[in-house]
Amino acid sequence: MTHENFMHRCFDLARLGAGHVSPNPMVGSVLVHEGRIIGEGWHKEYGKAHAEVNCIAAVREEDRHLIEKSTLYVSLEPCCFHGKTPPCTNLILRSNIKEVVISCLDETPAVRGKGVEILRKAGIEVIEGVLADAPFKPSDFRNTYITKQRPFIQLKFAQSADGYMGVPGKQVWFSNHFSQLLAHKGRAEFDAILVGTNTALTDNPSLSNRFWPGKSPLRIVLDRERQVLNDAHLLRSDQPTWVVCEKQLGSDFTTDSLRFLELGFDEHLLEKLLAELFHHRITSLVVEGGATTIRHFMEKGFWDEAAMINNSLRLGSGIPAPTPTGDELASFALEGDTLTVIRNQQPKPLNFV
Numbered sequence: 316m317t318h319e320n321f322m323h324r325c326f327d328l329a330r331l332g333a334g335h336v337s338p339n340p341m342v343g344s345v346l347v348h349e350g351r352i353i354g355e356g357w358h359k360e361y362g363k364a365h366a367e368v369n370c371i372a373a374v375r376e377e378d379r380h381l382i383e384k385s386t387l388y389v390s391l392e393p394c395c396f397h398g399k400t401p402p403c404t405n406l407i408l409r410s411n412i413k414e415v416v417i418s419c420l421d422e423t424p425a426v427r428g429k430g431v432e433i434l435r436k437a438g439i440e441v442i443e444g445v446l447a448d449a450p451f452k453p454s455d456f457r458n459t460y461i462t463k464q465r466p467f468i469q470l471k472f473a474q475s476a477d478g479y480m481g482v483p484g485k486q487v488w489f490s491n492h493f494s495q496l497l498a499h500k501g502r503a504e505f506d507a508i509l510v511g512t513n514t515a516l517t518d519n520p521s522l523s524n525r526f527w528p529g530k531s532p533l534r535i536v537l538d539r540e541r542q543v544l545n546d547a548h549l550l551r552s553d554q555p556t557w558v559v560c561e562k563q564l565g566s567d568f569t570t571d572s573l574r575f576l577e578l579g580f581d582e583h584l585l586e587k588l589l590a591e592l593f594h595h596r597i598t599s600l601v602v603e604g605g606a607t608t609i610r611h612f613m614e615k616g617f618w619d620e621a622a623m624i625n626n627s628l629r630l631g632s633g634i635p636a637p638t639p640t641g642d643e644l645a646s647f648a649l650e651g652d653t654l655t656v657i658r659n660q661q662p663k664p665l666n667f668v
């Protein structure tokens with residue numbers, strides 16, 4: 316077993332906290348003695364115990380004497396300050412652990428590198444950067460939120476074999492069972508999901524998570540002139556929803572979960588919206604189309620990752636799919652479809668607030 320194998324396990328554990336820990340990061344941890352995992356833990360709930368604490372607490376009584384001879388793997392640098400919980404670096408020192416392996420530094424200003432420094436000064440060997448370039452890293456949301464002052468943004472869409480995203484005014488189904496499950500898994504993990512006006516009008520999506528355990532995200536629809544009807548799926552349930560519009564236009568249709576966010580639809584619309592999301596501590600956003608909306612995000616550089624599903628269907632004509640360029644992080648089969656993940660090489664921070 317390699318450092319990478321154990322870090323993958325940390326990533327899997329970290330994701331069990333998806334939907335429960337934001338705006339904190341998802342973090343997973345394993346304690347390994349001579350190739351055997353003797354403890355596992357993850358950050359389960361915002362404000363509650365961190366992954367390292369749960370990992371060490373999970374070690375069985377008969378293995379506790381092995382703790383100080385074990386290597387601690389953590390998907391994110393251990394914290395070193397008193398927040399809602401005590402510093403994890405104290406726990407590591409108290410436990411006499413001699414080796415710590417991490418994937419990424421924690422970009423939170425009170426931590427960034429200081430956690431590692433404290434451990435090294437105490438004589439602990441710290442190995443950094445394991446799986447630091449992996450796709451879908453659990454720390455991506457938090458670190459992007461802190462460094463870019465906006466949510467981590469994923470552009471997600473499906474395209475036909477001949478490069479179209481759809482047909483104007485007509486709903487086209489691209490998803491198979493696996494891509495649908497993956498989309499709903501994303502809805503459980505991301506804080507928010509956004510679509511443009513035409514997608515809301517053409518597809519009447521509900522943007523809820525129905526096929527994966529966990530919560531549904533905050534829904535956001537760009538609807539300058541309030542064209543989306545009050546009985547549209549997007550506006551119907553209790554799921555929190557923001558309608559971004561220029562004027563509420565005298566609509567008396569509101570529910571507890573529905574918010575009309577009035578913003579000027581000028582060239583800074585996305586900056587204003589992302590600032591509002593940052594202010595509401597939304598650390599992750601998936602933009603699920605359509606093509607025009609995705610292009611607006613691409614033109615501004617406001618995207619971190621694109622998840623594109625390539626379908627074998629041929630449409631002949633229609634709405635051309637966007638072509639995000641960057642590093643290909645992963646490509647894998649989803650039944651007959653292919654999912655390709657691209658990372659933006661130059662994601663832009665939000666510098667307009």
Ligand SMILES: NC(=O)c1ccc[n+]([C@@H]2O[C@H](COP(=O)([O-])OP(=O)(O)OC[C@H]3O[C@@H](n4cnc5c(N)ncnc54)[C@H](OP(=O)(O)O)[C@@H]3O)[C@@H](O)[C@H]2O)c1
Pocket residue numbers: 471472473474479480481482483484485486487489510511512513514515517518537539540580584585603604605606607608609611612634
């Ligand atoms: N294959 C897939 O994965 C997928 C996913 C989603 C949708 N679709 C398909 O895509 C089609 C819709 O795509 P589309 O490109 O026509 O439309 P769209 O992106 O859904 O909506 C475009 C409209 O949203 C508003 N908008 C979006 N971004 C804006 C910005 N930054 N600033 C101001 N306004 C903004 C504008 O409305 P105003 O012009 O009114 O201001 C714009 O015309 C549908 O047929 C749908 O079925 C496919």
